[in-house]
Amino acid sequence: xxxxxxxxxxxxxxAHRYDxxxxxxxxxxxxDDIATGRDRGSRTPRLVAAAAAVALVAAGGWALxxxxxxxxxxxxxxxxxxxxVDGNPPEYAAGLALVETVELGASEDGVVILDPExxxxxxxxxxxxxxxxxxxxxxxxxxGPADEPDSGVPIGCLTPxxxxxxxxxxxxxxxxxxxxxxxxxxxxxxxAGPGTATTVVxxxxxxxxxxxxxxxxxxxxTEPPTADVVLDAGTPAxxxxxxxxxxxxxxxxxxxxxxxxxxxxxxxxxxxxxxxRLLVAVNGMVITNxxxxxxxxxxxxxxxxxxxxxxxxxxxTWTASASTREFDLSPSGLxxxxxxxxxxxxxxxAARAAFPRDAWQVGIDQPAGGPDAGGTSGPAPVEPTExxxxxxxxxxxxxxxxxxxxxxxxxxxxxxxxPDHLIWVTECSAEAALVDVRIxxxxxxxxxxxxxxxxxxxxxxxxxxxxxxxxxxGPEPVTLxxxxxxxxxxxxxxxxxxxxxxxxSAEAVLPRPVDGERPSELTRMPGPAVVYRExxxxxxxxxxxxxxxxxxxxxxxxxxxxxxxxxxxxxxLALDGTPVEQxxxxxxxxxxxxxxxxxxxxxxxxxFSTWTAESRGQQVRFDHADGRTGHGERDExxxxxxxxxxxxxxxxxxxxxxxxxxxx
Amino acid sequence: xxxxxxxxxxxxxxxxxxxxxxxxSSSLFRTAVLLTRDPHSxxxxxxxxxxxxxxxxxxxxxxxxxxxxxxxxxQFLTDRSRRWTGEHPTEQLPEQPVHDRLRSAPTDPxxxxxxxxxxxxxxxxxxPRQRAVVxxxxxxDLTEAQIAEAMGTSAGTVKSQHSKALATLRISEHxxxxxxxxxxxxxxxxx
Numbered sequence: 135x136x137x138x139x140x141x142x143x144x145x146x147x148x149a150h151r152y153d154x155x156x157x158x159x160x161x162x163x164x165x166d167d168i169a170t171g172r173d174r175g176s177r178t179p180r181l182v183a184a185a186a187a188v189a190l191v192a193a194g195g196w197a198l199x200x201x202x203x204x205x206x207x208x209x210x211x212x213x214x215x216x217x218x219v220d221g222n223p224p225e226y227a228a229g230l231a232l233v234e235t236v237e238l239g240a241s242e243d244g245v246v247i248l249d250p251e252x253x254x255x256x257x258x259x260x261x262x263x264x265x266x267x268x269x270x271x272x273x274x275x276x277x278g279p280a281d282e283p284d285s286g287v288p289i290g291c292l293t294p295x296x297x298x299x300x301x302x303x304x305x306x307x308x309x310x311x312x313x314x315x316x317x318x319x320x321x322x323x324x325x326a327g328p329g330t331a332t333t334v335v336x337x338x339x340x341x342x343x344x345x346x347x348x349x350x351x352x353x354x355x356t357e358p359p360t361a362d363v364v365l366d367a368g369t370p371a372x373x374x375x376x377x378x379x380x381x382x383x384x385x386x387x388x389x390x391x392x393x394x395x396x397x398x399x400x401x402x403x404x405x406x407x408x409x410x411r412l413l414v415a416v417n418g419m420v421i422t423n424x425x426x427x428x429x430x431x432x433x434x435x436x437x438x439x440x441x442x443x444x445x446x447x448x449x450x451t452w453t454a455s456a457s458t459r460e461f462d463l464s465p466s467g468l469x470x471x472x473x474x475x476x477x478x479x480x481x482x483x484a485a486r487a488a489f490p491r492d493a494w495q496v497g498i499d500q501p502a503g504g505p506d507a508g509g510t511s512g513p514a515p516v517e518p519t520e521x522x523x524x525x526x527x528x529x530x531x532x533x534x535x536x537x538x539x540x541x542x543x544x545x546x547x548x549x550x551x552x553p554d555h556l557i558w559v560t561e562c563s564a565e566a567a568l569v570d571v572r573i574x575x576x577x578x579x580x581x582x583x584x585x586x587x588x589x590x591x592x593x594x595x596x597x598x599x600x601x602x603x604x605x606x607x608g609p610e611p612v613t614l615x616x617x618x619x620x621x622x623x624x625x626x627x628x629x630x631x632x633x634x635x636x637x638x639s640a641e642a643v644l645p646r647p648v649d650g651e652r653p654s655e656l657t658r659m660p661g662p663a664v665v666y667r668e669x670x671x672x673x674x675x676x677x678x679x680x681x682x683x684x685x686x687x688x689x690x691x692x693x694x695x696x697x698x699x700x701x702x703x704x705x706x707l708a709l710d711g712t713p714v715e716q717x718x719x720x721x722x723x724x725x726x727x728x729x730x731x732x733x734x735x736x737x738x739x740x741x742f743s744t745w746t747a748e749s750r751g752q753q754v755r756f757d758h759a760d761g762r763t764g765h766g767e768r769d770e771x772x773x774x775x776x777x778x779x780x781x782x783x784x785x786x787x788x789x790x791x792x793x794x795x796x797x798x
Numbered sequence: 799x800x801x802x803x804x805x806x807x808x809x810x811x812x813x814x815x816x817x818x819x820x821x822x823s824s825s826l827f828r829t830a831v832l833l834t835r836d837p838h839s840x841x842x843x844x845x846x847x848x849x850x851x852x853x854x855x856x857x858x859x860x861x862x863x864x865x866x867x868x869x870x871x872x873q874f875l876t877d878r879s880r881r882w883t884g885e886h887p888t889e890q891l892p893e894q895p896v897h898d899r900l901r902s903a904p905t906d907p908x909x910x911x912x913x914x915x916x917x918x919x920x921x922x923x924x925x926p927r928q929r930a931v932v933x934x935x936x937x938x939d940l941t942e943a944q945i946a947e948a949m950g951t952s953a954g955t956v957k958s959q960h961s962k963a964l965a966t967l968r969i970s971e972h973x974x975x976x977x978x979x980x981x982x983x984x985x986x987x988x989x
Contacts, residue, residue, distance in 0.1 A: 141917065142937075144917045145921070148835065149828035149937060150828065152831055155827060155841050157820045158820075160841070160845060161820075168809045168853070169809050343842055388919075488836075
């Protein structure tokens, strides 16, 4: 259990993890919102001030050609493509918000926008041409500072026939008046051809904020495309990824990741089936980036590379339908992001995503005819080890395989066993500790010395079918072992190992309680001390001819039983008539899905046993001690004991309560 | 040529608003971070809330801090952009590497398992209303009645959300080694 103090500390840490925004910047943002009416969901504020616009434009020598109405209200819908809506650029599309619209009449070569609304952040332009005859040459307009007409950014025209072929063109930071001109060569072409009557509409856009953008209603995501290697929400996460250029704050990120070789022709494709955002990093460098400096304080990248879909290291998607984007994952392509690798070298691809329904994927495809897409060999059989013995706790090993820690999914065969009855144990080195492992769709974790404390059951496996296993990206492979239960009557106890009892890890099993001493897990807690107090003992000699005994424990506080056995034995225990298997945590409701607590492992069919002929002790605890009062959940419980022994085995049960030290 | 636009001179903030933003935005940002669990979304949320506060500035009765926090809260719980910006468990990173937590883990296997589910990650995964209750209760130290007022709901609903959140986070108030700090009528000032 966690404590309120843990919670407060966690909140405190999170609250102070990020630098607060500069209040001046914040104030400017608020001022912009007020000025533009953005918070009111208006389409754009410029329509409000039609009269002012008329005056302004008139002062510049231009005339309005289209009437302007009152501010329009109502629900906004973003455009799906860059199509004019009733002759106007879309107010919102692809994450952009319309700031200015300029129409260049058929006989006009250029216009100037006087004293425009400030464009904060990256800005873009989209141009539409109408009225041109089919087959007329494409037009290009330049957008740039009004006093430098030759330095305008060339913007290719969208046509009604192909509204989707162009993407918004980034603009330099424009301060002062903005000029929009037909570029001379294209004007000449236009003049010479049938496109003379072409009208150009130019929309100037800024990047819409996520709180402002009118996202479309969500629909059921489509299926993601197939790929040689897939990284998605189900891929095991790893802490091995360090996002180098995000600074210390990025240390220890837990991110799903895969390891893949990079070759000429390797392509990474991001896919999303809904609006959201996705960061992809290769060897710790973010590649979903248009050149921004991502370390705090963040800095803008070159304006020429500004991409409305790449912001703050994320690829953003805006539509309810599928979005994809390709990234060059070849060595030369990665070099453009500052990632130096050689042909065939393995890289780690990690992702961080925020999508409501996890409808995202990173697919990696290798060039046709290349080596295995995963770039790693598959699982390799492993002989029984001390941690993963052939027999333990009433289970017999079915298979054990070493699985590459690449994030890729492999299949392993189980043969003719019922997978619903299997338990799974993982073994790894300290270097690979806590690498995420998935068996089927069930996540398990690996921790050296505590293999049998992480025993898992995996639901949903199909008998006779291979099992998908995936090990998160890590320094070393992880061994997975599947065990099937054996019945008590023909179990080879002499051959059975006790990996929990023999573990080198001090954390593997609770030690025997000592009268008058604090529980080991409470020794670090401040405040009044709680100590064990021994209150009763039952041993083999106390059992009747049927192997039964009953003891009323003189305690009303937290109860622990230390069960010690020498030789083969098993026992049933009941507290106030309730079998203990109903009191200890239910495996179906354990803290991590599928994980069996150690003492749960030793309980089967109502019987508790260590399944070994060796001497063995195990603590079974039924309550969580209250660090201040020691109050337990039962009052002087009666414990019923039924013991079966083989060949004169001995058992001893010692009952402990937890009491405040002063009362001890 | 048609220019379908207007110029928009910078509006002037109402008296006292600029000082309020300069002095309190950092604290308010922390509340927004705890709700959204993401600095970018938090800044968006705060800016949107402050814009609304600007428009209401002259009508605010009492502390603008508490009012703004209420606006933040309301915006967070109703903003449709939150559909993808602030409430997804995979969006957030754990507060520290899992192995760091485990190095200091207790020896009780059951507790070990509990700790493995990092608390920060679990907070990320809370439904928005439960997370809001947790933030207001344990970061701002508001009472359940004050939380109900801030969230515009009943104390019973808050109590229910509170209990569910603690159960989800596997938090036992009885396990706490120190008494919770006493609450003041206005909660704690989290600067």
